[in-house]
Amino acid sequence: MAEKSREKPIEMDDDNFFMSLAFLTSDRSKDPVTQVGACVVKDGILISTGYNGMPWGCSDDILPWDGTAKNEEENKRPYVCHAEFNAFVNRGDKDLSGCTLYTGLFPCKDCAKLIVQTGITTVVYMSDKHKEKKKYIIARDILEKANVEVREFVPTYSKLTLKSSATQNPFTASQK
Numbered sequence: 001m002a003e004k005s006r007e008k009p010i011e012m013d014d015d016n017f018f019m020s021l022a023f024l025t026s027d028r029s030k031d032p033v034t035q036v037g038a039c040v041v042k043d044g045i046l047i048s049t050g051y052n053g054m055p056w057g058c059s060d061d062i063l064p065w066d067g068t069a070k071n072e073e074e075n076k077r078p079y080v081c082h083a084e085f086n087a088f089v090n091r092g093d094k095d096l097s098g099c100t101l102y103t104g105l106f107p108c109k110d111c112a113k114l115i116v117q118t119g120i121t122t123v124v125y126m127s128d129k130h131k132e133k134k135k136y137i138i139a140r141d142i143l144e145k146a147n148v149e150v151r152e153f154v155p156t157y158s159k160l161t162l163k164s165s166a167t168q169n170p171f172t173a174s175q176k
């Protein structure tokens, strides 16, 4: 009997796996404009995940997400917990020193400070679409000054097609 030929599975490395997980996590966000997901990883093991949303117990429906209200306090932006922030909160009592953070969007300056203070040593991001804005210039500067390694993720895995408004691009990876 002829033996069935088996294709060797393509290896899915840490970067492709954990960024995909960050994007999957982002789908839980109620933000209709920008869904962001993040995960924290130590030595190839998942420590926690987070996505952007209102603080626990605050309804998602009491304030508009779209930034159209006249006063700042009537918009969602100042209230929302960022994906990275929630990933840190969700870690429980685990030590984050030496961890890698995967995030769909480049961290803001407040999350950059948390990254440094928690001892995270590497940040992998998919999009830095707001990089010219001051708060991201400052964020990058904070990470650089604190010697946090920052790198852009370039997908190389063929089996994934994920979409997220974090990048405004379909995340269509292909094996190179």
Ligand SMILES: Nc1nc(=O)n([C@H]2C[C@H](O)[C@@H](COP(=O)(O)O)O2)cc1CO
Residues within 6 Å of the ligand: 031, 034, 035, 036, 051, 052, 053, 077, 080, 081, 082, 083, 084, 105, 106, 107, 108, 111
């Ligand atoms: N790194 C990030 N993580 C996040 O979770 N967000 C969230 C907060 C908001 O819900 C949404 C849009 O953020 P902003 O562009 O208005 O600020 O994305 C935004 C950024 C960008 O700083």
Ligand SMILES: [Zn+2]
Residues within 6 Å of the ligand: 082, 084, 085, 107, 108, 109, 110, 111, 112
């Ligand atoms: Zn942030």
